[in-house]
Amino acid sequence: LKIVINEVPVPVAYGPAYEGERVRGEDIYLECGGGRTPMVEWVTSRPIDEVTDGAVEVSGPELDEVPAGSKLPLAIVVEVAGRQMQDDYEPILERQIHHLINYAQGVMHIGQRDIAWLRVSKGAVEKGFRLSHIGKLLHAKLHQDFGRIFDKMQVTLYTRTEDVLAIVAKAKEAYAARDARIEGMTDESVETFYSCLLCQSFAPSHVCVISPERTGLCGSYNWMDCKASFDINPIGPNQPVSKGQTLDPRLGQWKGVNEYVFKASRGNVDHYNFYSIISDPMTACGCMECISAILPLCNGVMTVNREYTDMTPCGMKFTTLAGTIGGGVTTPGFVGHSKYNITQRKFLAAEEGIKRLVWMPRSLKEEIADLFNERANEIGIPDLLNRVADETVGTTEEAILSFLTEMNHPALSLDPLL
Ligand code: SF4
Ligand code: ZN
Known part of the structure; x- marks a missing residue:
């Protein structure tokens, strides 16, 4: 260097x-x-x-x-x-x-x-x-x-x-x-997403592509920010990415995005999905605010924020999770995202979105409660947040399962996750 x-x-x-x-x-x-x-x-x-x-x-x-x-x-x-x-x-x-x-x-x-x-x-x-x-x-x-x-x-x-x-x-x-500022915008309403390559110095094959309904995993950049960044510096780290043909609207995959990611990752990643944790989720660098992981026994997904340093029901702490997924590769079953993204309508949409969410640290629940409750209302389960377990319920899948059953958590009656 x-x-x-x-x-x-x-x-x-x-x-x-x-x-x-x-x-x-x-x-x-x-x-x-x-x-x-x-x-x-x-x-x-x-x-x-x-x-x-x-x-x-x-x-x-x-x-x-x-x-x-x-x-x-x-x-x-x-x-x-x-x-x-x-x-x-x-x-x-x-x-x-x-x-x-x-x-x-x-x-x-x-x-x-x-x-x-x-x-x-x-x-x-x-x-x-x-x-x-x-x-x-x-x-x-x-x-x-x-x-x-x-x-x-x-x-x-x-x-x-x-x-x-x-x-x-x-x-x-x-x-x-x-x-x-991006509330109300949808991925369908724009033809252009934006890339962010700021983190390639740490994770050389990592490419963030940011759409209105999927903010950058660090939480710092949303679609508007990337657009402004491109206006300031047209040869900078945030480039327009033309969506092109929609390959899978459910998973969130576009031909133009795939082509861009392939080039920008220097051939390391040839596609990823915006709305899935199971099926080739987006890659991650080390900066994510939160990490989601599947909990097979609970037929659901947990998400943990960086500030929560204790054990989680997937058997790993945040730092271990970050080390596992943060190398710029796709890791099925795990995905990095921002806090705000949890309350964006396309969050894990391919797996039924927030209906799958069975565990979050208590502090994160409190932090995102207002927006989360709005989304919960929209999907007709206004008390969903109360049915989501946290560390006071337990930090193993076994420990939270009885709570979820008792609360009649919607994840338990969804299609099998795996
Ligand atoms: Fe850019 Fe944030 Fe993604 Fe890093 S994590 S590439 S800063 S959007
Ligand atoms: Zn990063």
Whole structure:
């Protein structure tokens, strides 16, 4: 790999060569997020006179004010302003944070939105790396790559719990508003989907194809975001994909999509289905917000979100599941997806959608309850969410089966899953 050192004002080496680098165990100086502390990343636009270009502020303890091995909450708030800037561009800038931070040697970044995860190594801190450098590198790189759409940018890094939690709440409102922009759009209503190839640096054969009813598995990009990204950068990672002939409307397979995936995966994947978990489901990289897995004994499907780190009824924890399916290949019986996708009407449509859903962590149930209940109403089972088991019922198939039977869960009377 060629190491490109751009003019990025950080005291460590910087470039794509360091993107896949891990920071582990004894080598960790600081850890934020990853389920250990709250962490959030949020790009938002402001009026031009409220932004000081290049300003970087750390509000709360900085790296040299905490001992090695510390954990801190962290909110990275990027405020941008400019005549060309639109709200639609916020998610695109925000999704760059992941790889731009990862480019710094000795700094590891995983995830996005309010499930981000950061580790800074002792070596990086010794060389002088501080949290403020995250702001400086984002300013330098986003200006370099997206300077056309904004004029000014400032970054604030918050490391006090109460500040971080307040920003999580605000950012969640923004995420919900972004997700809602595609409400009501259907896959049938457009001729063009969009690709996302941002994750190929980690999972070289992985190709996300994003339709109105299937947002990106990381939850960061929906169809609208990809369209905006293509408008900003026509040779960038989000390209229009013409659906072409519909090969299977039930599974969600199109000739144009297959052809694109074949090319973009360099011949590794020649087709996948948008709406099935059993039959050649979409491939996954490592970024998925949730993973669904079949539970044969319950004739159903479970789904687990990244924040839930305990055992699940499929016999694997999230991290093991992610390691199993996250290599850019199709894994029948498992599929990665966003949280929002659970409440999109085409979710697992080939297997009867949310009627199959028999287990979810309690926190995920609470988080998606409003939209889930709307969908449940539409399909005539308004109390479906109450019939879905969670960890308080059990974390094995055997343990949840009696609950499902007692609750008369619809999955038990559907066609056999296998
Ligand atoms: Fe793009 Fe998919 Fe990666 Fe999200 S997971 S950044 S949609 S390639
Ligand atoms: Zn990814």
